[in-house]
Amino acid sequence: MFKSMVVGLLTAVSLSATATPSWIDAKSAIQAMQQGELTSEQLVRYYLDRIEQHNQQGHNLAAVMDINPQAIQQAQLRDQERASHNSHSALHGLPVILKANISTATMPTTAGALALKNHITGRNAALVDQLEQAGAIILGTANLSEWANFRGTGSASGWSALGGQARNPHLLTHTPCGSSSGSAVAVAADLALLAVGTETDGSIMCPAAINGVVGIKPTRGAVAGEGIIPIASAQDIAGPMARHVFDAALLLDAMLSDEARKQLPVALTKATEQAPELSKVILVRAYDEQDEAIGPMMDGIAEFLLQQGIAVVSVDEWQLPAELYQDELKVLMYEYRRELDQWLQDYGVDDSVNSVAKVVAFNQAKGEEALAFFGQEYLEQAANLDLELENEDYQRALANGRQLAMNALDQYLKELEADAIILPSYGPAWPIDHINGDVFNFGTSTAAAVAGYPSITLPGGFSGVLPLGVSLVGLPWSEPTLIGLAALMEKELKAYQQPTFLSQDKE
Structure with missing residues (x-):
């Protein structure tokens, strides 16, 4: 069905000989459309062709789940509006891929789970309405770790029952x-110009870093969560993913909530065009020995920042208290049960699977078809919670965990000003393993995720053929500063590379 839909959408018109959208960036695409050298329809058809070639055929990336059947029609409308000098925003006519846990009116919203197969809510999430009002074209939905990787232990990132196993385009055997x-x-693989991800803890930062692209996890509340299949509202947030800092900032500009627009009244893309006013940064060197490429990467960053007149304070330890992780899990589990039950009911899911408990029973009945190579321990734990009995412990964990996370960051951002x-964002990608599941080396997303502080990851270097990301974390509503710094570092590091789709490591 997926293949026939893409082929059908591609048959009517081929790309103009003068249009060259291959690996184009958003700024160039905007300029080309303004000058009449490229149309939105050509851009959409280009990405549909790329998806046809590489998503299930070719490299079997399994990155895209469903194609918007109205994508070309929407592109044609955007082209007509542009010709009439009626562009909605700078994002006008650019295609965007949405993670498949974000509700859309015309495509299945499934979180990759068999229990929600073919479920169409009939309405958009709030951020999708905003993107469409800004003139973006929703191209399709993206595969994900099933239930946003909160189904059970032993999972392999990027696998879902409906989408299969997504693959790292730099090394196809790796996560x-x-x-x-x-x-x-x-x-990363140029199947899309722009994409939206969601994060609870690391779900934007890790894949962006490991695939060698830019990801932004905004300040808590900066993007409306309405319509997104939840884990926990205490930490869930959507954010942009793109190959370049400007592109991610452009997408985030269109996604901001009303509260965020009060806090961030100037377009975030402006921050990419001027040098940020910075006096001091903290450089964490605690992971230098985790991979031979990390120390030199951080050395280069330190040298560059000093050349810019920015004071660099190096920190050799980065250790969060164990209690923080324990509190985080309690909060996630409690809110998962409460909020997923509510979403399943509010968004018209069939009565047979419209609660966490019913999803657990469905998966048990379907067996390997639904559960494949790992279990559903998180769903089971959530289903068995007594929300009234657990409420006091949840409230304590929410307050305490958040304070611990803020303390870990504020000792540098506030006390050291x-x-x-x-x-470093995460270590390099590890081999995909459907027997043992993920084998994370290290990750640094938790403090910002629990505190609700903004963070950005951008390409920082490579460990062999595998990308390494570098993260920037700041105080709430410091997105302009972080984006400005990220843009400055992007120009210096020049660490983005097109993937080569290796089937095995050259080394």
């Missing part, structure tokens, strides 16, 4: 990380 796996792979904390 794309997750849970926003397909979103990251799609932009640093403009940002810079640290």
Whole structure:
């Protein structure tokens, strides 16, 4: 069905001989459309062709789940509006891929789960309405770690029952990380210009870093969560993923909530065009020995920042208290049960699977077809919670965990008055393993995720053929500062590389 839909959409018109959207960036696409050298329809057809070639055929990336049947029609409308000088925003006519846990009116919203197969809500999530009002074209939905990687232990990132196993385009045997796996792979492999991911803890930062692209996890509340299949509203947030900092900032501009627009009244893309005013940054060196490429990468960053006149304070330890992780899991489990039950009911899911408990029973009845190579321990634990009995413990964990996370960051951002904390995002990708599941080396997303502080990851270097990301963390609503710093570092590091789709490591 997927293949026939893409082929059908491609048959009517081929790309103009003068249009060259291959690996194009958003700024160039905007300029080309303004000058009449490229149309939105050509751009959409280009990506549909790329998806046809590489998503299930060719490299079997399994990044894209469903194609919007109205994508070309929407592109034609955007072209007509542009010709009439009626562009909605700078995003006008650019195609966007959405993670498949974000509700859309015309495509299945499934979180990759068999229990939600073919479920169409009939309405958009709030952020999707915003993107369409800004003139974006919703191209399709992206594969993900099933249930945003909160189904059970032993999972392999990027796998879902409906989408299969997404693959890292730099080395196809290795993980794309997750849970926003397909979103990251799609932009990394040029199956999409822009993508939206969601994060609870690391689900934007890890796949963006490991696939060698830019990801932004905004300040808590900066993007409306209405319509997104939840894990926990205490930490869930959507954010942009793209190959370049400007592109990610452009997409985030269109996604901002009303509260965020009060806090961030100037377009975030402006921050990419001027040098940020920075006096001091914290550089975390605690992971230098985790991979032979990390120390030199951080050395280069330190040297560059010093050349810019920015004071660099190096930190040799980065250790969060064990209690923080324990509190985080309690909060996620409690809110997962409460909020997923509510979403399943509010968004018209069939009565047979419209609660966590019913999803558990459905999966048990379907057996391997639904559960494949790992279990559903998180769903089971959530289903068995007594929300009334557990409420007091949840409230304590929510307050305590958040305070611990804020303390870990505020000792640098407030007490030392640093403009940002810079640290490696994650280690390099590991082999996909459907027997043992993921084998994370290290990750640094938790403090910002639990505190609700903004963070950005951008390409920082390579470990062999595998990308390494570098993260920037700041105080709430410091997105302009972080984006400005990320743009500055992007120009210096020049660490983005097109993937070569290796089937095995050259080394």
